[in-house]
Amino acid sequence: MDPVTQERATEERTREQQAPQERAPEPLTQHVQRITRRVRAFDHRxxxxxxxxxxxxxxxxxxxxxxxxxxxxxxxxxxxxxxxxxxxxxxxxxxxxxxxxxxxxxxxxxxxxxxxxxxxxxxxxxxxxxxxxxxxxxxxxxxxxxxxxxxxxxxxxxxxxxxxxxxxxxxxxxxxxxxxxxxxxxxxxxxxxxxxxxxxxxxxxxxEIERDQQAQLAAAAERARIAREMHDIIGHNLSVITGLADGGKYAAAKSPERATQALHAIATTSRQALGELRRLLDVLRDEDHPRAPQPELTPQPTLSDLAQLLEGVQAAGLPVHTTTHGTPTLPPGRQLTVYRVIQEALTNTLKHAGPGTTASIELSYEEKGAVTVTVTDTGRTGPAHLTHPSGGRGLPGMRERTALYGGTLEAGPRPHPEQGWRVHLHLPEETPQ
Known part of the structure; x- marks a missing residue:
């Protein structure tokens, strides 16, 4: 017997087993209650x-x-x-x-x-x-x-x-x-x-009203989370691609080999962004059908993925210097927050800091999960650099992630006479549950 025929036979047997229950007479009390409800409804009208x-x-x-x-x-x-x-x-x-x-x-x-x-x-x-x-x-x-x-x-x-x-x-x-x-x-x-x-x-x-309100709040929170994830994934990769494309355009006339490397990096970054986007959309797809393919799941990035992130940023033309104090002992959720804040800060630098900019990252790990991160750059602090982070999704997304752990986030120009932008993140110690 082929699988389709076998599945149909199983469904028919299931319906036959359920049929006697469906045809079973209702208790007398249910008839009385139904008649009473009808009489009351008619009397009310x-x-x-x-x-x-x-x-x-x-x-x-x-x-x-x-x-x-x-x-x-x-x-x-x-x-x-x-x-x-x-x-x-x-x-x-x-x-x-x-x-x-x-x-x-x-x-x-x-x-x-x-x-x-x-x-x-x-x-x-x-x-x-x-x-x-x-x-x-x-x-x-x-x-x-x-x-x-x-x-x-x-x-x-x-x-x-x-x-x-x-x-x-x-x-x-x-x-x-x-x-x-x-x-x-x-x-x-x-x-x-x-x-x-x-x-x-x-x-x-x-x-019921409270349930609907909770569902609306949950849906709004989920939409905000999805928007934040897509912004982090797409925004960063597009910024890297833009930087690589600009660098390849200038290198094409003087060094064709560098232009070829830039094109290769653009292709690699694009494939990574497309793969992450596809995995995110697969997770959001309706999975009620039993034969629907299972989405390909990958773990969220952690601090161990910082090296790969910095390689992509440096390939796009932004030199980054990293200083680390202490030993990282953060749970996955805090690691994701630190990773996304660094990613968004470097993405904004790629977008708005201008040519010749350098960036530095200082991470200080403390006891009981506390961590302090400072990301600075030497780019311009003109209107383009000031306006966009506060008007887009990047800075609100960083603040939302920070608020989940009761932390603080500061973002703004570096104090005079220094030039550039500064993002300062602090996550306090973990509180026992």
Whole structure:
């Protein structure tokens, strides 16, 4: 079996193994939750529809109780006119339409009908609809409203127990009081759960916003790092190539051999720059595809690569003198910072210092990873040399690398009467983690 066919067979077997899991029925709780979410979403968009349906249900139940004569089974005084019973049935149920938006007003509107219901002894069971209003008071209003609501409801119950007693008074008052407590407890529980859910949703939104902000900051930092690396790679090599080309142009008329050497150095430097750029772009390429080729990785330059750097700079026509104090014992990250700062300083010298310039590098290694680097040149300090480093990416890139280790970087003209430019880097001792 060829590899392609074998891979397709493996994918089909994987799909067959996963198919039963995908076809498995969902738990009943998920169906209930999904239906509940849909009902809540519809109620949020069309609250009046739900209010009309619920109010219509209770009004219908109250009217059935009236027309069916069911109220006679619990009435304590049956000698009351039918119009009064109908009025009380509607008065105890119709105001429920506004129970969610104005629960206090609804309870006050129902209270007179409940009081008449108790005074006359009709004792309609519709007076228990006040428990729905108590639920919404506990759900939507400050809890102190429950005290006067309870007193208002028990007032009518007390009137009924006093004017039309049926057993001891506690047989009328205690069941209603317990019902009020249950309705209030349900409202408080739903409110607590709702507030907790809203708090979790708000926290999730804030975390999502924070995650997006962190991603944006990370992307910006990565773009800055990529720009800094490309500047260090391309800028330095192009400066070396420019210096070699200028030197080859002057040497072509007098010494063709020197011109040939310059062209050879230009070709070598260009290939190196192209190779480094290709490796950087390979790393940035999307590697999600399993068959994508792995990028060619090389270690970042260290202080051991300074000799090769100086050779390229000297080949471009800039004499460099190096002085070293102490023994280098720096970790790779600090070595990269020192290397890039020296590279950028020499690159700026090649670009802006002018012909006949020399440069010197002084490195002082101290204990615990501290290091001091001073790069000076003898070039001109005119506008070209002053303006470009501060207006381009070179100096900000050096400062960013220095700030990573809490160091300091100074760049500017050498003090009078000396001529040239000076870059001074100091990285302090490593702090224990």
């Amino acid at each position: 069309h609250p009046l529809v739900w209010d009309l349906h619920l109010t219509g249900f209770w009004v219908t139940a109250a009217l059935i109780d009236y027309y069916g004569g069911g109220w006679l089974n619990v009435a304590r005084d049956r000698d009351n006119p039918g119009w009064l019973v109908l009025t009380l049935s509607l008065g105890l149920s119709v105001p429920l339409l506004l129970r969610r938006t104005h629960p206090r007003a609804v309870l006050l509107a129902i209270a007179p009908f409940a009081l008449v219901n108790a005074w006359t002894g009709i004792a309609l069971q519709a007076f228990l609809l006040q428990l729905l209003v108590v639920f919404h008071l506990a759900l939507r209003r400050p809890h102190r409203n429950l005290w006067w609501a309870t007193a208002l409801i028990l007032a009518s119950v007390s009137v009924l127990a006093t004017r039309h007693p049926q057993g001891s008074p506690d047989q009328d008052i205690v069941p209603v009081l317990m019902s009020i407590v249950v309705a209030a407890a349900i409202g408080i529980t739903v409110r607590t759960r709702r507030d907790h859910t809203e708090a979790l949703e708000d926290r999730a939104r804030r975390l």
